[in-house]
Amino acid sequence: xxxxxxxxxxxxxxxxxxxxxxxxxxxxxxxxxxxxxxxxxxxxxxxxxxxxxxxxxxxxxxxxxxxxxxxxxxxxxxxxxxxxxxxxxxxxxxxxxxxxxx
Amino acid sequence: xxxxxxxxxxxxxxxxxxxxxxxxxxxxxxxxxxxxxxxxxxxxxxxxxxxxxxxxxxxxxxxxxxxxxxxxxxxxxxxxxxxxxxxxxxxxxxxxxxxxxxxxxxxxxxxxxxxxxxxxxxxxxxxxxxxxxxxxxxxxxxxxxxxxxxxxxxxxxxxxxxxxxxxxxxxxxxxxxxxxxxxxxxxxxxxxxxxxxxxxxxxxxxxxxxxxxxxxxxxxxxxxxxxxxxxxxxxxxx
Numbered sequence: 636x637x638x639x640x641x642x643x644x645x646x647x648x649x650x651x652x653x654x655x656x657x658x659x660x661x662x663x664x665x666x667x668x669x670x671x672x673x674x675x676x677x678x679x680x681x682x683x684x685x686x687x688x689x690x691x692x693x694x695x696x697x698x699x700x701x702x703x704x705x706x707x708x709x710x711x712x713x714x715x716x717x718x719x720x721x722x723x724x725x726x727x728x729x730x731x732x733x734x735x736x737x
Numbered sequence: 738x739x740x741x742x743x744x745x746x747x748x749x750x751x752x753x754x755x756x757x758x759x760x761x762x763x764x765x766x767x768x769x770x771x772x773x774x775x776x777x778x779x780x781x782x783x784x785x786x787x788x789x790x791x792x793x794x795x796x797x798x799x800x801x802x803x804x805x806x807x808x809x810x811x812x813x814x815x816x817x818x819x820x821x822x823x824x825x826x827x828x829x830x831x832x833x834x835x836x837x838x839x840x841x842x843x844x845x846x847x848x849x850x851x852x853x854x855x856x857x858x859x860x861x862x863x864x865x866x867x868x869x870x871x872x873x874x875x876x877x878x879x880x881x882x883x884x885x886x887x888x889x890x891x892x893x894x895x896x897x898x899x900x901x902x903x904x905x906x907x908x909x910x911x912x913x914x915x916x917x918x919x920x921x922x923x924x925x926x927x928x929x930x931x932x933x934x935x936x937x938x939x940x941x942x943x944x945x946x947x948x949x950x951x952x953x954x955x956x957x958x959x960x961x962x963x964x965x966x967x968x969x970x971x972x973x974x975x
Binding site: 654655657658659660661662663664665666671681689690691692693694697698701702704705707 | 740741743745774776777778790791792794795796797876877878879880881882883884885886887889890906907908909910917946947948974
């Protein structure tokens with residue numbers, strides 16, 4: 636089954652990408668990290684999603700995000716972050732979805 | 738589908754930085770390794786007392802290098818939390834003892850006085866040279882301090898020399914001709930042990946769908962008991 640990761644920002648920007656296109660994660664500073672995916676238009680570049688987390692909780696946020704990516708929901712749809720969905724609870728240590736760059 | 742294995746690597750850089758010394762309640766730490774940029778934002782007095790902020794969250798720890806308590810006029814005075822502190826003792830500063838504000842190219846912690854907080858307060862010495870502190874980074878938090886790579890993006894493993902092995906991954910940026918490189922320094926001629934460790938971590942079904950700390954040099958945690966004797970991790974991220 637193909638799994639998809641879904642992100643939506645508070646400003647209504649959204650992205651769904653196959654988890655198989657995930658390239659890696661690196662911290663940016665004490666409150667943000669960047670998740671990299673194969674470029675959505677298949678160019679040799681990267682599409683990124685910045686995730687914001689509780690200040691100082693870098694490794695905890697990394698673990699939380701990867702627990703989400705490795706989940707196996709029946710429909711393959713993994714909501715990693717959604718700042719608009721009423722009732723959605725952020726992953727532990729995650730505070731919001733930052734900039735989505737395609 | 739088979740779940741990927743997410744490999745976590747962290748660097749083993751120097752974790753501490755000394756403060757400047759001043760005859761004041763403030764403890765100033767300038768930007769510079771390992772704090773590429775001192776933390777933004779503030780820890781207010783309300784944050785301090787309610788357990789909020791990066792200090793309470795465990796990002797850093799702060800120690801007084803040597804308590805000055807020799808009976809002279811410029812001694813440190815400690816709140817009850819610290820008990821009786823011997824002269825020249827290293828003192829672990831509680832997160833409940835300080836507020837914080839980002840400065841210009843610096844981060845400034847401010848000790849509460851014993852008048853302000855009889856439990857966690859500390860009165861600094863009136864002699865600047867006695868007020869030496871060390872800030873220690875307890876978790877990686879900046880670029881090139883840690884990275885997670887899916888095992889499926891591993892391109893190859895090659896020996897660099899007797900004590901270094903290079904793991905090459907498809908680049909995080911997706912750029913053609915570039916790679917993400919993680920170099921592991923290990924016991925001499927232990928390449929095969931390292932390669933087998935990588936193979937083990939990837940092929941063991943129990944690891945599928947998990948984040949595995951393969952070489953967390955920052956915390957000296959290594960996969961499978963570190964059979965290759967990894968001592969150093971360095972990155973060259975595209």
